[in-house]
Amino acid sequence: MIPLSWYLILAAALFCIGFYGVLARRNAVVILMSVELMLNAVNINLVAFWRYLNPNDISGQVFAIIVFAVAAAEVAVGLALVISLYRNRKTISVDEVDLMKW
Amino acid sequence: MGFLGDPIKFIGDWLKSLIAPLNLPPVWETFLSTLTSVIAVASFGLLIVIFLIWVERKVAARFQDRLGPNRAGKYGLLQTFADMVKLITKEDTTPETADKVVFNIAPVLSVVSVLLIWAVVPFAPTWFGTDINVGVLYIAAVGSFGILSILMAGWSSNNKYALLGAFRAVAQLISYEVPMLIMLMVPVLLASSMGMVDIVARQDMWFIVVAPLAAVVFLISAIAEVGRTPFDLLEAESEIVAGFHTEYSGMKFGMFFAAEFLHIFTVGVLFAILFMGGWRGPGAEQFPLLGMVYLMAKSTVGYFIAIWMRSTLPRIRIDHMLAFNWKFLVPLSLAILIVTAILHKLFAATTLYIPAMLVGNLVIFLASLGALRAVAQRQRKQRKPFKKRPVAKAA
Amino acid sequence: MSTVQIVFLFVGFMILLAAWMMVSRSNLVHSALWLVVALFGVAVLFVLLEAGYLAVIQVLVYIGAIAILMIFAVMLTRGDVESLTHITNRYAGWAAVMGAFLLFGLVIVLGQWPAFQTTSPEAIESANPVLDLGMAFVSPDGFTVPFIVASVLLLAAFIGAIYAAFPRKKGE
Numbered sequence: 294m295i296p297l298s299w300y301l302i303l304a305a306a307l308f309c310i311g312f313y314g315v316l317a318r319r320n321a322v323v324i325l326m327s328v329e330l331m332l333n334a335v336n337i338n339l340v341a342f343w344r345y346l347n348p349n350d351i352s353g354q355v356f357a358i359i360v361f362a363v364a365a366a367e368v369a370v371g372l373a374l375v376i377s378l379y380r381n382r383k384t385i386s387v388d389e390v391d392l393m394k395w
Numbered sequence: 396m397g398f399l400g401d402p403i404k405f406i407g408d409w410l411k412s413l414i415a416p417l418n419l420p421p422v423w424e425t426f427l428s429t430l431t432s433v434i435a436v437a438s439f440g441l442l443i444v445i446f447l448i449w450v451e452r453k454v455a456a457r458f459q460d461r462l463g464p465n466r467a468g469k470y471g472l473l474q475t476f477a478d479m480v481k482l483i484t485k486e487d488t489t490p491e492t493a494d495k496v497v498f499n500i501a502p503v504l505s506v507v508s509v510l511l512i513w514a515v516v517p518f519a520p521t522w523f524g525t526d527i528n529v530g531v532l533y534i535a536a537v538g539s540f541g542i543l544s545i546l547m548a549g550w551s552s553n554n555k556y557a558l559l560g561a562f563r564a565v566a567q568l569i570s571y572e573v574p575m576l577i578m579l580m581v582p583v584l585l586a587s588s589m590g591m592v593d594i595v596a597r598q599d600m601w602f603i604v605v606a607p608l609a610a611v612v613f614l615i616s617a618i619a620e621v622g623r624t625p626f627d628l629l630e631a632e633s634e635i636v637a638g639f640h641t642e643y644s645g646m647k648f649g650m651f652f653a654a655e656f657l658h659i660f661t662v663g664v665l666f667a668i669l670f671m672g673g674w675r676g677p678g679a680e681q682f683p684l685l686g687m688v689y690l691m692a693k694s695t696v697g698y699f700i701a702i703w704m705r706s707t708l709p710r711i712r713i714d715h716m717l718a719f720n721w722k723f724l725v726p727l728s729l730a731i732l733i734v735t736a737i738l739h740k741l742f743a744a745t746t747l748y749i750p751a752m753l754v755g756n757l758v759i760f761l762a763s764l765g766a767l768r769a770v771a772q773r774q775r776k777q778r779k780p781f782k783k784r785p786v787a788k789a790a
Numbered sequence: 791m792s793t794v795q796i797v798f799l800f801v802g803f804m805i806l807l808a809a810w811m812m813v814s815r816s817n818l819v820h821s822a823l824w825l826v827v828a829l830f831g832v833a834v835l836f837v838l839l840e841a842g843y844l845a846v847i848q849v850l851v852y853i854g855a856i857a858i859l860m861i862f863a864v865m866l867t868r869g870d871v872e873s874l875t876h877i878t879n880r881y882a883g884w885a886a887v888m889g890a891f892l893l894f895g896l897v898i899v900l901g902q903w904p905a906f907q908t909t910s911p912e913a914i915e916s917a918n919p920v921l922d923l924g925m926a927f928v929s930p931d932g933f934t935v936p937f938i939v940a941s942v943l944l945l946a947a948f949i950g951a952i953y954a955a956f957p958r959k960k961g962e
Contacts, residue, residue: 361847
């Protein structure tokens with residue numbers, strides 16, 4: 294069988310790639326996609342913990358499904374904001390949306 | 396039992412006896428047998444398309460008072476082979492500015508998305524690719540690859556008509572997925588299982604009898620999901636050339652074409668499994684081959700209705716298409732699901748079960764007719780009176 | 791090395807490759823398609839973890855809805871050339887360093903945790919895990935309240951999304 298550590302390391306690596314994407318990219322859509330990667334890394338961990346440490350308590354899967362719901366909500370609101378931003382400012386580069394920054 | 400009793404098992408045993416002397420490790424044996432069955436199911440799906448295209452052309456011809464293909468072979472049976480030869484020998488063009496990789500993956504993904512559904516289809520009591528306990532959801536999930544393939548094809552072609560077709564396709568497919576998914580939940584609820592094999596096994600009474608409205612709404616939304624006339628806005632020839640596959644030629648176009656025909660037949664198969672008892676019929680338990688025949692016969696019902704709608708109805712306008720879905724089908728399907736759930740809970744295992752279900756369906760049907768009537772009357776009142784004007788003015 | 795392990799290594803490699811391609815491509819549609827590959831890989835991992843229901847939901851929600859919405863958003867915002875030419879901001883180097891540092895730290899911290907060494911999982915006792923999951927969501931002593939809260943959150947998010955993306959008339 295696959296050791297638990299493999300899943301955890303894979304999830305950590307995926308999380309860090311998503312983290313880099315959120316911090317480094319300028320395009321708001323790509324930032325949202327990177328957030329999805331991070332949420333998926335969390336889900337891998339949740340399901341792996343459920344399977345390896347406590348397979349007879351269904352809570353791990355329940356958490357994963359709540360994460361799905363949150364991810365769907367996040368994408369809906371995020372993309373709506375991106376579209377609204379593009380309509381008003383003709384850009385979706387997060388560097389140029391600095392009106393509130395001082 | 397010999398070959399005629401259960402041919403698949405017979406062939407399977409024979410194949411196993413062939414590889415037995417090689418003394419392969421069990422992993423390889425499982426791998427080989429799985430691979431063989433995957434190839435068998437996929438080839439069955441792809442081969443049946445050849446026949447289906449002929450059926451569709453012949454039936455559509457009858458609707459239009461024509462003869463249909465009748466030159467190649469007896470009754471034109473070989474017409475599809477002639478078409479295939481034509482498609483294969485055509486030049487395979489790729490637009491200069493297309494995104495080559497995405498452009499080439501899209502048709503493959505389109506065929507795969509349909510073939511994947513066949514993995515969970517129970518053909519006969521013992522014949523099925525796999526029996527996963529979330530079969531119904533799996534069908535909905537692999538359907539999303541089809542949407543993805545259309546989007547990929549439309550975008551990578553670098554053609555405005557292809558992109559327009561892809562946009563329309565996604566708007567339509569995502570919308571109609573909602574009532575289809577809700578209606579998939581009705582057989583799940585009645586059978587209290589999401590596995591396809593279980594759903595067939597629990598249909599002592601066909602679900603179309605206890606949930607006729609659900610069956611109708613499922614069929615309508617599934618036909619829209621395939622994108623056939625009257626819902627063929629994604630490839631409306633008279634408006635946007637050929638939609639998302641404008642730039643495709645040769646066998647790549649052939650793959651989209653085959654995927655569409657296979658998909659509409661798959662809708663018929665799903666309709667037969669979910670609402671018409673699948674392989675069930677007299678003697679099917681003893682002779683699996685008979686079950687397969689029953690399933691295929693029942694599947695032609697949905698397929699025939701699709702051809703019928705295609706040759707009868709004109710294409711609907713895009714705003715009507717979306718309004719029909721969101722303002723009619725979605726509320727209706729939610730009402731059906733709730734009423735079915737309540738009645739199933741109240742009357743299950745009583746003698747009043749079927750009458751109660753039918754009365755519930757009838758009430759929903761009449762209520763929806765009443766609602767449509769009220770809306771239409773209000774619209775008619777709001778419409779401005781038609782101003783009379785002369786056709787031509789006298790000079 | 792067993793077959794499952796080889797499958798895991800292949801899928802894991804695909805996920806990481808796809809994720810890296812996603813954050814590093816300048817063509818946004820390619821980014822979104824790589825995201826689909828990564829998400830599909832995660833679904834395969836769920837199958838390996840014997841969570842078939844989650845795998846199917848992963849494909850349905852992420853590939854069927856989220857990835858397609860992403861591609862849609864990319865196409866609707868095509869006029870923005872600026873963010874295509876300079877794909878990373880001026881802190882990209884720092885971001886890479888921090889990402890690598892985070893990965894390093896996570897692995898170190900996880901390595902000190904005793905359960906990290908777990909190699910083989912216990913067998914699942916339940917005959918029908920999907921039924922258990924459904925019961926957990928609707929039974930009063932299960933997760934009914936979180937389930938309802940998640941539903942309300944989704945509804946609120948969708949209404950908010952429609953409001954935010956709805957075109958407004960000038961001067962409103």
